[in-house]
Structure formats: structure tokens, C-alpha cells
Amino acid sequence: MSQAAAAPKVGFVSLGCPKALVDSERILTQLKAEGYEIAPDYNGADVVVVNTCGFIDSARDESMDAIGEAMAENGKVIVTGCLGAEPDVIRNMYPKVAAITGPHQYESVVKAVHDIVLPPHDPFLDLLPPQGIKLTPRHYAYLKISEGCNNTCTFCIIPDLRGKLASRPVGDVLKEAENLVKGGAKELLVISQDTSAYGIDIKYAPSEWRGEQYQARFLDMCKGLGELGAWTRLHYVYPYPHVDEVIPLMAEGKIVPYLDIPFQHASPKVLKSMKRPGNVTKVSERIKKWREICPDLAIRSTFIVGFPGETEADFQLLLDWLTEAQLDRVGCFQYEPVVGAQANDLGLEEVHPDVKEDRWHRFMQHQQAISAARLGRRVGSVIEVIIDEVNGSEAIGRTKYEAPEIDGVVYVKMGKKRTLPGNVIKVYIEEADAYDCWGTAAA
Numbered sequence: 467m468s469q470a471a472a473a474p475k476v477g478f479v480s481l482g483c484p485k486a487l488v489d490s491e492r493i494l495t496q497l498k499a500e501g502y503e504i505a506p507d508y509n510g511a512d513v514v515v516v517n518t519c520g521f522i523d524s525a526r527d528e529s530m531d532a533i534g535e536a537m538a539e540n541g542k543v544i545v546t547g548c549l550g551a552e553p554d555v556i557r558n559m560y561p562k563v564a565a566i567t568g569p570h571q572y573e574s575v576v577k578a579v580h581d582i583v584l585p586p587h588d589p590f591l592d593l594l595p596p597q598g599i600k601l602t603p604r605h606y607a608y609l610k611i612s613e614g615c616n617n618t619c620t621f622c623i624i625p626d627l628r629g630k631l632a633s634r635p636v637g638d639v640l641k642e643a644e645n646l647v648k649g650g651a652k653e654l655l656v657i658s659q660d661t662s663a664y665g666i667d668i669k670y671a672p673s674e675w676r677g678e679q680y681q682a683r684f685l686d687m688c689k690g691l692g693e694l695g696a697w698t699r700l701h702y703v704y705p706y707p708h709v710d711e712v713i714p715l716m717a718e719g720k721i722v723p724y725l726d727i728p729f730q731h732a733s734p735k736v737l738k739s740m741k742r743p744g745n746v747t748k749v750s751e752r753i754k755k756w757r758e759i760c761p762d763l764a765i766r767s768t769f770i771v772g773f774p775g776e777t778e779a780d781f782q783l784l785l786d787w788l789t790e791a792q793l794d795r796v797g798c799f800q801y802e803p804v805v806g807a808q809a810n811d812l813g814l815e816e817v818h819p820d821v822k823e824d825r826w827h828r829f830m831q832h833q834q835a836i837s838a839a840r841l842g843r844r845v846g847s848v849i850e851v852i853i854d855e856v857n858g859s860e861a862i863g864r865t866k867y868e869a870p871e872i873d874g875v876v877y878v879k880m881g882k883k884r885t886l887p888g889n890v891i892k893v894y895i896e897e898a899d900a901y902d903c904w905g906t907a908a909a
């Protein structure tokens with residue numbers, strides 16, 4: 467019997483945000499479908515793909531370092547992702563990179579792999595699991611619903627890198643979600659650059675799923691996802707008026723009561739300079755209404771401090787707004803002038819790095835007290851927790867109010883009970899700080 471030739475191996479380095487992770491998963495799915503194997507290290511790889519991030523300077527540096535390492539360790543390197551939109555920058559430093567493609571150019575990446583090492587003659591297409599290849603743990607999966615963005619936030623170059631909004635047909639999104647759930651995903655994390663803008667570009671085109679027509683609308687998509695019985699979590703939601711429509715789905719338990727809304731600031735003047743929606747009073751009122759409909763709604767957000775022109779009064783307004791909005795969790799970045807961002811040309815006064823640093827610390831301290839108070843309300847109650855990790859008699863998981871990787875966790879004493887990643891168990895919460903909770907597995 468002749469022995470089959472060993473399958474060619476592709477190494478993969480995936481950097482950046484969850485959206486880049488989804489791109490990596492798609493490329494890997496395609497390569498795996500063609501019969502390639504994924505190499506666990508540089509040495510065993512016939513070619514290495516580096517999926518880069520170009521969002522801020524530190525991410526660009528990390529991407530350049532990763533390309534350098536792959537070149538030194540392997541030498542046959544394909545670069546893709548956001549930084550791939552700037553081939554000259556990469557070629558200047560690494561002239562021998564084999565190929566460079568921009569973000570979500572899956573076919574070009576796969577073609578570049580073919581140019582270096584051909585796929586096996588007879589690919590075992592049926593070895594591909596229906597849910598594709600996932601880089602996240604089996605029990606949760608990112609679901610990318612669109613590419614690009616139609617907004618023009620002045621601190622951001624993502625629309626230049628990733629182009630205008632391009633929504634996927636709703637039937638495809640729901641089918642993929644269904645396959646992910648069939649493949650073991652208990653939690654779906656809906657991502658895009660602007661989730662609430664879903665479908666605008668394709669004029670809400672209807673498509674079919676499970677024999678029914680769905681429109682490519684935020685609400686319709688959420689209704690479909692709510693049928694799958696998994697935890698569905700919405701990320702990167704702009705506070706458009708139609709977001710109000712999904713809150714009842716959260717109250718009914720169809721979608722998890724969690725919204726990730728990057729507010730970025732609260733001063734109308736700064737928001738205007740950022741070209742973000744600026745009516746914070748209205749937003750506060752809506753948050754109150756959302757909480758009346760769905761009292762356990764958790765809101766996480768991100769903010770930027772030290773944006774050009776931000777005064778102490780603007781910053782104070784932001785702190786006051788945080789007190790009023792009572793958000794559950796927030797992330798905060800100090801403004802970085804990304805090359806190519808419109809904000810650099812607004813003629814606004816830069817905020818001194820020491821002032822940025824000081825505001826960042828004050829912001830974090832201010833929010834910590836709010837987050838601690840909100841998390842503290844859980845102490846003494848029994849809450850469902852999805853398990854991410856088990857270490858002997860201890861497990862680490864999250865409630866519906868925490869997304870993986872960005873929010874805090876729940877540390878669970880299991881005692882004599884046993885569990886596995888992906889299980890949803892009941893936990894008695896005994897302690898909480900500004901980020902995490904501690905508890906015991908309940909009977």
C-alpha cells in the first residue's frame with residue numbers, strides 16, 4: 467500500500483481584535499478544507515500567515531515584531547489584515563515578505579499560500595466540520611455580521627483600512643450561527659465595526675432561514691439568533707434609536723442582557739470633534755428606559771481621554787456622566803494620534819501626555835467605585851455562570867453580564883462537584899470587587 471504524502475503545513479499568527487480573529491478563522495477554514503494542516507510552530511510550517519492589526523501605534527509595532535519573528539524563524543511569510551493595507555511600510559522593513567494582502571482578502575491569502583506550497587492533490591473536503599475552524603474555545607464563537615464602517619470618527623482609520631459597510635445576507639449569518647451552535651458553541655458574540663448599522667448598505671434585503679423570511683435588520687437578526695438557545699451577546703452597538711427595539715428581547719431572555727456600546731466621551735464638544743453622536747442627555751434617558759424594561763441590563767463601554775481640545779471641564783463632564791449613567795464596565799484609552807486620522811488635522815490643541823496620564827488614572831478610579839458598587843449587588847445571590855476553565859476543584863467562568871476576554875470573571879469553588887468548560891452552572895456569589903466575583907457552586 468502506498469503511503470499518502472504528508473499534508474503541507476501552514477503556521478498562523480493572529481493578532482488584533484475579534485474581527486481579525488474571525489478573518490483568521492475563515493482563512494484557516496478554507497485552507498483546512500483544501501487539505502492543509504495547521505502547524506503548531508514555525509519550524510514545522512511550510513509557510514506562515516501573519517494576520518496583523520494596524521489600529522493604533524502599539525498594535526502596529528506588535529504586528530511588525532510578529533512579522534520580524536516569523537521571517538527570522540521561518541522565512542516564508544504572508545502578511546494580511548489591517549496593516550496589510552500599507553504594503554510599503556512592511557516592505558521597507560521586510561523586503562523579503564512573500565506576499566501582502568489587505569484585510570478580509572481571504573482569497574488572496576489562500577492564493578498566496580498556493581503559490582508557496584500547493585494543496586494536496588485530493589483534498590478531504592468532508593473532513594471539514596460544518597462550523598468551520600475556530601480559534602476560540604469550543605463553547606463560544608464570534609459571529610461577524612458585516613465588514614467595514616460608514617462612520618467617520620475622526621480618531622479612527624478603520625474605514626480607510628476596511629472600507630465602507632458591507633453587511634452579510636441575514637440568511638448566511640443565521641445559518642452560520644446555527645452551525646456554530648450545532649458544533650458546540652453555547653455563546654455567540656456578534657461583532658462588526660458598527661453592529662446596529664447592520665443591513666443599511668444592502669437595503670435590509672430579505673433572505674430565508676429555516677423556511678422563513680428575515681430582513682437584514684438588527685432586530686430581525688437578533689430575533690433569529692434568539693431562536694438558537696445559545697447566549698447571544700451584542701458587541702460594538704452604536705446607540706441608534708432602533709437599539710431600543712432589542713431590549714424587550716433581552717428582557718424575554720432571547721438575547722443576553724448585555725450591550726457593548728463604545729460611547730468614547732460625554733462632552734458634546736469633544737464628541738462633535740470626534741464626529742460621534744453628541745446628545746448625552748438623551749442617551750442617559752434612554753439608558754434609564756432600557757433599565758426599566760430590562761432591569762438587569764449590563765452595559766460596557768470604552769472611552770478615550772486626552773482627545774485634542776479636551777479641557778478639564780470636558781473631562782469633568784465625562785466623570786459626571788459616568789456617575790449618572792452607572793455603566794457596569796468600561797475600558798479607557800489615552801488618545802493616540804494614529805497616522806492618517808482626521809483628528810490630527812483639526813487644529814485642536816494636543817493634551818500633554820502627563821495630563822492624559824493623570825486623567826486616565828482619575829477616570830479609572832472614578833469608574834472603579836461605580837463598577838464595584840454594581841458588582842457588589844450580586845453578593846448573596848445565585849447566578850448562572852458559563853464555565854471557561856476548570857483547574858482541579860476550582861473553575862473560572864462568566865455570567866451573562868460578562869463577555870470573554872474583555873470583562874471580568876467569576877472564580878468558582880466547586881467543592882466535590884465536577885464541571886466542564888461550556889457548562890452553565892448556578893453559583894452562589896460571596897464576594898466581588900470592581901472587576902471579578904468569587905463564589906461557590908450551588909446545589
Ligand code: SF4
Nearest residue numbers: 615617619622624659
Ligand atoms: S464607528 Fe467610528 S470608531 Fe468604529 S470603526 Fe467606524 S469610524 Fe472607526
